[in-house]
Amino acid sequence: MLKDFTEKTIATEMVFKGKIIQVQVDQVKLPNGKVALRELVKHPGAVGIMAITPERKLVLVRQFRKPLEKTIFELPAGKLEEGEDPISCAQRELEEETGYQAETLKHVVSFYTSPGFANEILHLYQAEGLKKGQMKPDQDEFVERVEWSLDECLARIASGDICDAKTIAAIYLWQVQEMKAQ
């Protein structure tokens, strides 16, 4: 018998309508009847791809992230375009950012990245049957591919070089898979 914690919307104000995100402030009624404000970011959602080469290395991309003002290492990933199927997006982003093509992409898990303030959902896929092709980054996208072993990935998490939620979740999952395979 779960308690109902729903916050009912009394009023909504759109405060920013950008090309990628929209921001709104909702006035809500709390379960205790009080009124509160909620600041919400709307995001189209994204995919991330866990691609492990036949040499048992994880394919990562190095990319500048303006919100952080730094260049970090992440899973290949990308935003969903309107109406786009996540698996098609994953196939496209993997090829554009890394040059690899996957025979199959298996859905692993989907999660909200920042449920406290944003509705972004990230769909994580695992690539199987990787084949090397040609990198085709978007004209205005600047990425560099690296390939690291599990031990190197774990060392890069410890050092802070890998500092992205989806990438860390995928590496821990990969570690579980490797331990099970032994």
Added chain:
Amino acid sequence: MLKDFTEKTIATEMVFKGKIIQVQVDQVKLPNGKVALRELVKHPGAVGIMAITPERKLVLVRQFRKPLEKTIFELPAGKLEEGEDPISCAQRELEEETGYQAETLKHVVSFYTSPGFANEILHLYQAEGLKKGQMKPDQDEFVERVEWSLDECLARIASGDICDAKTIAAIYLWQVQEMKAQ
């Protein structure tokens, strides 16, 4: 010899200044000289706590998340207050949301939750020496505690009941720890 992908800021416009988040649009110069816009959300950062009871169950909280319009299960977590030390924040949030006190809190890893559009960083701590106390939620905070075994957590990830990035990363890490301990 890593390439410089830095996007230099040409102009910044603050488009929303909320109580929790701030949103700005930056005009940037790309490495190829072209100009682009970046929509950025500024967030104060947060902590999450991985607390495993002596019965080997993970302590989770059930909470309504307005951006998702649903009630989900997550690690106990909370936003950093201005100038607050993450470890103090973790101690406070663990006690407020779950009633547990930890003898020690060990820093596990810190990660950006949505580096594409936000600078939120989440500091993950592992609680050791858990002692049961009294739940003290904020007056306007509505949370319910649950405690699940590793198998139940994995089943809840598979079913989509657990659908939060930090919580999934922590559960995969817990699985690694359990496998190592065997």
